[in-house]
Amino acid sequence: MxxxxxxxxxxxxxxLNSILSALQVVTVVRMKRIRERFAVTEEYLKPVKDVLAGRVQPKKLDKKILVVISSNRGLCGGFNTQILAKAKAFLSTHPPSPSLEKRGGGVLSVSGGEFGIVALGKRAANYFRDRLVVSEFEALERPTFAKIRALWQKVFELNAEVYVAYNAYKSTAVQAPTIVRLFPVPEELISDKEPADYILEPSAAKLTEELFRHYLEARFYQLVIASQMGELAARLMVxxxxxxxxxxxxxxxxxxxxxxxxxxxxxxxxxxxxxxxxxxxxx
The missing domain is CATH 1.10.287 (Helix Hairpins)
Known part of the structure; x- marks a missing residue:
């Protein structure tokens, strides 16, 4: 040559080295902010969890929803591949139904026995495009509580059993694909013990209902933030x-x-x- x-x-x-170095710095700064938000959310949810543990009663729902949190972009190694594989394995026991139908706005309706997909991120939306109930891209770019709460309302209105598939942040080098149940009763609120002895006003039933609804919104937001931490960690390694x-x-x-x-x-x-x-x- x-x-x-x-x-x-x-x-x-x-x-190219200059561009990649700049992206690396931006990713480090974003990850620091996301970690702080996750820590604050974790601290905020602890007392709410203590109040609700053992108070929320389970109920049977025919419809089922799997929320899959991926990324909008690449350059994050196996981040998307592993969560999509985890979701696919989970859905293998719940085959799609041919009775899915479009309703207003291009959103799919879900009838009893079906397992619909709510996709957060373009990669999940492209992968599960034939089973989508709701898809969202913009809220994932700069997730705020208001945006995620609005998205959760759409999911909650489907009146279905809700599972969330996301990459749980373990360390910068490790993100574990995880699926948790969020509704009707999150796994962490199930308890065989008597509920903690708190004075609840105006009434225990009313406060529990309102507090549980808020807990679901905050917990869903925390799961999105956890996935963001995993995505940024994977991108940082790449x-x-x-x-x-x-x-x-x-x-x-x-x-x-x-x-x-x-x-x-x-x-x-x-x-x-x-x-x-x-x-x-x-x-």
């Missing part, structure tokens, strides 16, 4: 690997360019010396 081509490739890889590889390529190219330059200089010197010797011999 010529020296000109080597230098062109070096410029391209250095430019970007780190890409930046490290680009640095290695830059070092290799610099060495190759220097070797090629040295070879060219040595060849030119040899030609000059040879020409000088030839001229001296003619004299």
């Amino acid at each position: 010529s020296l000109l081509k080597f230098r062109g490739r070096l410029r391209s890889i250095r430019s 970007l780190k690997g890409a930046v490290d590889n680009s640095k290695d390529l830059i070092n290799d190219l610099v060495i190759s360019i220097n070797k090629l330059r040295q070879t060219n200089i040595t060849r030119d010197l040899a030609e000059i010396i040879g020409s000088a010797e030839a001229l001296r011999g003619k004299r």
